[in-house]
Amino acid sequence: MRIVIADDESLVRISLTSMIVEMEGAWELAGEATNGAELLELIRREKPDIVLVDIRMPLLNGLQAMEKGSIISPNTYWIIVSGYSDFSYVQEALKRGAVDYLLKPVSPQDLEEALIKSSQEKQKRQLLLGKRFENELVSLVHGLTDVHMLPDDSMIPHVRFQIVMIYNDGSHCDVGKMVGRSPYLDKLRCSMDAYSASGVYGVFILMPMGGAAFITAWNQADHCRSNTLVQQLLTNLKEAVHQDGNNRIAITAIFSEECENCNVLLERLDELQAWGPLRAVNGINCCSSAAELAKLSSKEGVEELAAILLRLNQCYKEKDYMTYAKTVIDLERWSHKHEESCLSTLKSAICDFIHVGLDCKLDHTQTFSHWKDGLSRHGEQLLSSGEGIGCSLVDMSIAYIEQKYMQDISITQVAQELNVTPNYLSTLFRKKTGTTFIKYVTHIRMLKSKELLALPNAQVQKVSEQMGYLSTRHFTKLFKEHTGCYPSDYRKQLLQQETQTKEQIKSY
Structure with a gap:
């Protein structure tokens, strides 16, 4: 915590400095001021965490400096150090946001307690601000709001x-x-x-x-x-x-x-x-x-090569042998179109990626043709284990839903992707998951809707569209069936919680 001391008496400044230096803790002296004008300039330059300020100072008194300094640096906390015990001064200082009011001469114990109190208050406020900042940033990144829709105090x-x-x-x-x-x-x-x-x-x-x-x-x-x-x-x-x-x-x-x-x-x-x-x-x-x-x-062909390798990795993880085999052929075709010598420096990195992603060891000194044979043999393990057929269809369907839930998808569409009949996939899906395909899709959409509605500036109509529903009314009906309340009521509950958080922030 960085501290600024403002007092027109040099002995007081020396005394406070001496006590702070001898304290245990992360206290750092950022500067000293002898009057209110110097203090404001110091605050503008240093943005301190805590200011120790006397009330009676030349040019601007402590309360006036505090009022103007809080505008310059809203996150600075103030401790009044004064020789005046008049309650009106105390009341005015606290009204303007002072964390504490210490009477001169200040004891080391009282000063340390006031600094610790200010530090704790600042940390609490920063954590609340950090949570709010995170919510706003997530909303911005995911396109649920834009800069012009952010709150004025964002x-x-x-x-x-x-x-x-x-x-x-x-x-x-x-x-x-x-x-x-x-x-x-x-x-x-x-x-x-x-x-x-x-x-x-x-x-x-x-x-x-x-x-x-x-x-x-x-x-x-x-x-x-x-x-x-x-x-x-x-x-x-x-x-x-x-x-x-x-x-x-x-x-x-x-x-x-x-x-x-x-x-x-x-x-x-x-x-x-x-x-x-x-x-x-x-x-x-x-x-x-x-x-x-x-x-x-x-470099020519590099982005295409990277896309092929990622697709190969994904097929292996999903135990999708058919697509895996086609992707190995794509890799071979790529090698025929490009000179290996131009990319020889990348082969070691590619071998590392394949080793980690596919659990397959390749020799970086070999050609792409040799790699093709090794990758083909490695993929055949999926067939021999039986894991690449049938048993992974439901997992692949679920992965497809999680990727395409925002679109108008049907079991017929997924069955075509997996080269099986819709009736077969429907029966298998219900047997494995205990629910129908359409109910599962709706369940995923409702979970995602709750996440989006929790973000600042979320609009029910926009969330409905993002979930693939052209009718907001239909979306509202489904949301109520799954959650027990309307999307607008759900938003109101979240806004009430946000308001409480803001009030907590203001209280610090």
């Missing part, structure tokens, strides 16, 4: 951003659902509270095209100090990526450049998601910059 228009896209790859079918979950990344999440208390926010957002975006944000007005914390946070993230990756699950991170506003943030997110598949040819279990991948994407 922090989003006033912060800078940096993005890290995180991807998990592995041969197990559930790895894709574990994006961003690991002992080290979980530890990083827990540490975010400490960063939030310092005005630096980190938000994990699952992205519709796969992967998770870890977005850090900090106030533009306090760029230098906040940027130091951000770099420390990103260093911790890099360590998490390196420590948690192994030969069964790979964690790969792609770092963006700094984004000066939320419009640039959304543009960078689109770019990073487009470049995400390039990890298959650039390297996994590592951290890469957006600039590296932008350069790599300019």
Whole structure:
């Protein structure tokens, strides 16, 4: 916590400084002021966490400086240190938001208790602001709101951003659902509270095209100090990526450049998601910059190759032998169209990706033709085990629903994708899940609807359209059948909770 001392008596400033220096705790002296005007300039420059201020000072008294300083730095907490015990002064100070009122001469114990109290109040407020910031950012990223619809007091228009896209790859079918979950990344999440208390926010957002975006944000007005914390946070993230990756699950991170506003943030997110598949040819279990991948994407055939490798990985995880075999042929055709010598430097990274994603070892010194034979033999294991047929149809149907639930899908459409009859798939689906295909689709849509309605500025009509319902009335009926209340009532309940949160924030 950074502290500013404002008092026109040098002995008082020296005394307070001496007591703070001798205290245990993360207290840092950011500066001293001898009058109200100096104090305002110091606040404008330093944005301190806490100000110790005398009431009687030249130019501007403590209460006047406090009133103007709170506008300059709303997140600064104030402690009055005065020789006047008149209750009217105390009352006025508390009315203007002072956390405490200390009488001179101040004892070390009283001063430390006041500082700790201010620190705790600030941390509580920052955590509440951080939660609100997260909700607004998620809503913005998923397109449920835009910058012009944000509340007037939103922090989003006033912060800078940096993005890290995180991807998990592995041969197990559930790895894709574990994006961003690991002992080290979980530890990083827990540490975010400490960063939030310092005005630096980190938000994990699952992205519709796969992967998770870890977005850090900090106030533009306090760029230098906040940027130091951000770099420390990103260093911790890099360590998490390196420590948690192994030969069964790979964690790969792609770092963006700094984004000066939320419009640039959304543009960078689109770019990073487009470049995400390039990890298959650039390297996994590592951290890469957006600039590296932008350069790599300019090479002829690289993006097509990366898409083929990701599709091969997905088919193997889903035990879809038919599509797997077709994708191996696509890989062979790709190799016939492009000179291997141009991409020889990528082959080692490709072998690593195939090893982790398919549990298949290839020799990076061999040609793509040799790889084709090895991949074909590896895929035949799906047939010999019987796992690639029948038993995975329901899992594949569910995966299709979770990917396409926002569209007008039917069991006939899914059956065509899986090359089976609708009646066969319908019977198998009900036997395995205990419910019909259409009821399962509706259930998924209602769960997703509740998530969207929980976001700020969500509109029932817009959520209805996103869930694939052309009729808002029909959507409302289904929502009530599944949840017991109308979407509008559900929103009102959430808004009441949000209002309570805002009131809690204002009370700090």
